[in-house]
Amino acid sequence: MHAPKVTNQPTIKRLPSYLHIIESAQRDGKEYISGTVIAEELKLEPIQVRKDLALTGIVGKPRIGFPVDELIRAIYSFLEWDREHRAILVGAGNLGTALMGYREFNKRGMNIVAAFDLDKNKIGNSHHGTPVYSLGQMSEKIAEIGVDMAILTVPSGHAQAVADLLVRAGIQAIWNFTNIKLKVPEDVIVQKEDLSSGYAVLSVKMRLTHSQTANAEV
Amino acid sequence: MHAPKVTNQPTIKRLPSYLHIIESAQRDGKEYISGTVIAEELKLEPIQVRKDLALTGIVGKPRIGFPVDELIRAIYSFLEWDREHRAILVGAGNLGTALMGYREFNKRGMNIVAAFDLDKNKIGNSHHGTPVYSLGQMSEKIAEIGVDMAILTVPSGHAQAVADLLVRAGIQAIWNFTNIKLKVPEDVIVQKEDLSSGYAVLSVKMRLTHSQTANAEV
DNA sequence: TAGATTGTTAATCGATTAACAATC
DNA sequence: TAGATTGTTAATCGATTAACAATC
Numbered sequence: 431m432h433a434p435k436v437t438n439q440p441t442i443k444r445l446p447s448y449l450h451i452i453e454s455a456q457r458d459g460k461e462y463i464s465g466t467v468i469a470e471e472l473k474l475e476p477i478q479v480r481k482d483l484a485l486t487g488i489v490g491k492p493r494i495g496f497p498v499d500e501l502i503r504a505i506y507s508f509l510e511w512d513r514e515h516r517a518i519l520v521g522a523g524n525l526g527t528a529l530m531g532y533r534e535f536n537k538r539g540m541n542i543v544a545a546f547d548l549d550k551n552k553i554g555n556s557h558h559g560t561p562v563y564s565l566g567q568m569s570e571k572i573a574e575i576g577v578d579m580a581i582l583t584v585p586s587g588h589a590q591a592v593a594d595l596l597v598r599a600g601i602q603a604i605w606n607f608t609n610i611k612l613k614v615p616e617d618v619i620v621q622k623e624d625l626s627s628g629y630a631v632l633s634v635k636m637r638l639t640h641s642q643t644a645n646a647e648v
Numbered sequence: 649m650h651a652p653k654v655t656n657q658p659t660i661k662r663l664p665s666y667l668h669i670i671e672s673a674q675r676d677g678k679e680y681i682s683g684t685v686i687a688e689e690l691k692l693e694p695i696q697v698r699k700d701l702a703l704t705g706i707v708g709k710p711r712i713g714f715p716v717d718e719l720i721r722a723i724y725s726f727l728e729w730d731r732e733h734r735a736i737l738v739g740a741g742n743l744g745t746a747l748m749g750y751r752e753f754n755k756r757g758m759n760i761v762a763a764f765d766l767d768k769n770k771i772g773n774s775h776h777g778t779p780v781y782s783l784g785q786m787s788e789k790i791a792e793i794g795v796d797m798a799i800l801t802v803p804s805g806h807a808q809a810v811a812d813l814l815v816r817a818g819i820q821a822i823w824n825f826t827n828i829k830l831k832v833p834e835d836v837i838v839q840k841e842d843l844s845s846g847y848a849v850l851s852v853k854m855r856l857t858h859s860q861t862a863n864a865e866v
Numbered sequence: 867t868a869g870a871t872t873g874t875t876a877a878t879c880g881a882t883t884a885a886c887a888a889t890c
Numbered sequence: 891t892a893g894a895t896t897g898t899t900a901a902t903c904g905a906t907t908a909a910c911a912a913t914c
Contacts, residue, residue, distance in 0.1 A: 446844035524746035
């Protein structure tokens, strides 16, 4: 009767893709969806889907599956996507602007309330409703607005300096899109998004497929 | 005397971050770097770094560490980053443009030779040296240029249709930045980049930290 | 009822970590 | 030489998968 570990990273990372399938079923008017169906859609094992979903506390019906509306609520609740996460974004370049325009985040509770940049041409503009301020105003604005997390999309040369500013301004969580391993106090959460690692996996997969010894387990 | 598995995903995903540290040591003029130092920098266990690096075939010197130049070459070779990967990019929006401007990819052997979009205002332009063509020209251009992989940064509503086009044009590998699970033939490699999964991990980490039971193993 | 699916308990698999001899 | 680090072999840990009774 041990409580299952709630910090199973692989499971947490899969939940958003489940959610996608389940929401699509909801749009189709389905009342129930089975783990088997989700697994087929994502090419996973049914038992894995069931185990993952169990973590959210959902209870299904044998033979029928999981109640769609309830399941969506359970995942949202587990991921804390049913509450507002106020975020700021630092670095309003192409990547930053892309993230500001990513409507899915907003649906998942993330509210990007302000962006900051050094570029005078960008300051004063707004993207998808998010105003862009000067970097100099950042600490002040953070204190004023109340912010849960910062999204870091600055050039890597500025990453550590900006992170230092964020920490000093009291930010507790940083979503780091730079390729710099940030040095921050222990109690500050950093989630690093590393595009190169995806490219590395892709390259190796390509090599394995192109070679004769095609032990292509994906 | 079993050969170690070359398809250890976690290891492959860590190699780019090692490379970062090692290249920085190279710029500092260091001839050798130890696994211990790399581990410290990235807050990993030294034994894990050594095991990971061993996969590339590098041989170190006890007491001294690994020869920097040779180590960089070994990682590049293992990841096939020492060869050109000709890529096209489909969807020249903000994210696509950001990827075209990401100079690190170019250094790692990726050459984005062409981009495609539907938007007439974008067609004919070029971003960081990459020309943008109309989507209608895609199949033709792929045949003409010779392409190893496609980067998919279109709106999710178009993802499957574009993937179908790519497959028909003979593309063997797709780097998928949409949140759609693509349906492709078995022999086509898809690497999915899922920003929501990073956000999910961050949200759960925040919940765990803010709660009293701070079992904050990161 | 028959049978597909859930949820639990156990088994397997693979990755991480530990221990330690070899060595520069 | 002394001692830090490598690389190998073994132990541990955690995640995935299998088996199967319960059940709608």
